[in-house]
Amino acid sequence: MERLPSAKIRDSLEQRIVDGELNNKQRLDENELSSFYGVSRTPVREALQRLTESGLAEHLPRRGTFVRSPSLGQLVEMFEVMTELECMAIRLAARRVTIKDIKVLEDDNEICREAVKANDTIKYYEVNSRLHNHIYKMSGNSFLANKTRRLHDRLRPFRRLQLRVRGRMTESMAEHDIILSALKAGDADSAVETMKKHIDIVGVRFNDLVSSFNSISDKNKR
Amino acid sequence: MERLPSAKIRDSLEQRIVDGELNNKQRLDENELSSFYGVSRTPVREALQRLTESGLAEHLPRRGTFVRSPSLGQLVEMFEVMTELECMAIRLAARRVTIKDIKVLEDDNEICREAVKANDTIKYYEVNSRLHNHIYKMSGNSFLANKTRRLHDRLRPFRRLQLRVRGRMTESMAEHDIILSALKAGDADSAVETMKKHIDIVGVRFNDLVSSFNSISDKNKR
DNA sequence: CATGACATTTTTGTATACAAAAAACTGAAC
DNA sequence: GTTCAGTTTTTTGTATACAAAAATGTCATG
Numbered sequence: 001m002e003r004l005p006s007a008k009i010r011d012s013l014e015q016r017i018v019d020g021e022l023n024n025k026q027r028l029d030e031n032e033l034s035s036f037y038g039v040s041r042t043p044v045r046e047a048l049q050r051l052t053e054s055g056l057a058e059h060l061p062r063r064g065t066f067v068r069s070p071s072l073g074q075l076v077e078m079f080e081v082m083t084e085l086e087c088m089a090i091r092l093a094a095r096r097v098t099i100k101d102i103k104v105l106e107d108d109n110e111i112c113r114e115a116v117k118a119n120d121t122i123k124y125y126e127v128n129s130r131l132h133n134h135i136y137k138m139s140g141n142s143f144l145a146n147k148t149r150r151l152h153d154r155l156r157p158f159r160r161l162q163l164r165v166r167g168r169m170t171e172s173m174a175e176h177d178i179i180l181s182a183l184k185a186g187d188a189d190s191a192v193e194t195m196k197k198h199i200d201i202v203g204v205r206f207n208d209l210v211s212s213f214n215s216i217s218d219k220n221k222r
Numbered sequence: 223m224e225r226l227p228s229a230k231i232r233d234s235l236e237q238r239i240v241d242g243e244l245n246n247k248q249r250l251d252e253n254e255l256s257s258f259y260g261v262s263r264t265p266v267r268e269a270l271q272r273l274t275e276s277g278l279a280e281h282l283p284r285r286g287t288f289v290r291s292p293s294l295g296q297l298v299e300m301f302e303v304m305t306e307l308e309c310m311a312i313r314l315a316a317r318r319v320t321i322k323d324i325k326v327l328e329d330d331n332e333i334c335r336e337a338v339k340a341n342d343t344i345k346y347y348e349v350n351s352r353l354h355n356h357i358y359k360m361s362g363n364s365f366l367a368n369k370t371r372r373l374h375d376r377l378r379p380f381r382r383l384q385l386r387v388r389g390r391m392t393e394s395m396a397e398h399d400i401i402l403s404a405l406k407a408g409d410a411d412s413a414v415e416t417m418k419k420h421i422d423i424v425g426v427r428f429n430d431l432v433s434s435f436n437s438i439s440d441k442n443k444r
Numbered sequence: 445c446a447t448g449a450c451a452t453t454t455t456t457g458t459a460t461a462c463a464a465a466a467a468a469c470t471g472a473a474c
Numbered sequence: 475g476t477t478c479a480g481t482t483t484t485t486t487g488t489a490t491a492c493a494a495a496a497a498t499g500t501c502a503t504g
Contacts, residue, residue, distance in 0.1 A: 039489085043487075
């Protein structure tokens, strides 16, 4: 099953939007993108339709398609839902966790620990994502796993910036440790509670979120 | 902001899929749809891209686009997530409910009660949807409200069939009453617990779900 | 200089054209 | 009758063409 140009363009644009290369409200010019990707307008338009459907872009009939980044308010809302989904996933995962799962999680967790020592936020975030994704799958609910992963991906730049807050990476690491031992002990409640603190930047570290948001939208203005 | 043909076709197809007019695995033939809607393939293809992105269709490169209805297993997963989101919405709604909200909910609830008396499941489901949707909005989290409404819509045919199970409509009505009085009394926990029972067809009425599923997929085979 | 009617250019949305891949058909060999 | 190479037909994906709407530019009038 080979990938089509239109699908590759869709993914490329998604990446570029999430990474902040394409700024909020920026027009996604069909002609410009066509020449950028070396194709005609047709596959570009199909990619734009898909981005619009997934919420990363906004389409105004006969006006054009524009990057649609969340406002601070929307970001707070998204984190609130993210927290709920992550907690649901860990709750379900706790009921069906296997030795093998624990092994996989612990291996990744150790890689994270090394990244903390090396103060390597990029590496930490990468492995952290993999670890969380594994928990989603462990829930046994693939619909949930999918939705959660997609939301996780969309919040990526903000979650990543969080790690640069002083002491946050160590704190995150400690939470991972608690979650893992709770899973091992079959203590679902503790796992859920810790996960809630782990994700819920809104309740616990609202100011950090605001400054991450500002730092990203400032970057966009330049 | 006038609606474009491609957008109308997208919505029409969504409706036809959810309503079961277009069956699972059925090929969404571009030429056929073009002549059906009296347009060229271009807007049809754009509509199909969007349906694929939203999960209602599946696209296999160079093979075609096919209706993608959930399997029984996926349906169970979706109801599980639906329950979580509805509970989250009512929990948040309970914290910020106003007199005006209560009034709106009670009005709709009374219309529901009349529908029960008339044994009118269609009317009941219609107003019931509006009532639930109002609760989503009351959560104050529009991101959550959107996601929840969309999932609600996708589960519509199954939720609706549920109401035809003997005694289910009366039971549903009684739960609405409890949820409303809990909201009025500011008792979030009770509202959440009742909502959980209200939605969680999987835990409580799994057999009913299986038979709804079978009745829908039987219909598709004919 | 501001304003607004009119013309020009650009951009969007859809139709059509065409290349290439997949599916369907044909018919010979067994 | 079955199988399979070779061909034809259909379908998909992209390019191009074109109509219509929106944006932009021009310029006379006040």
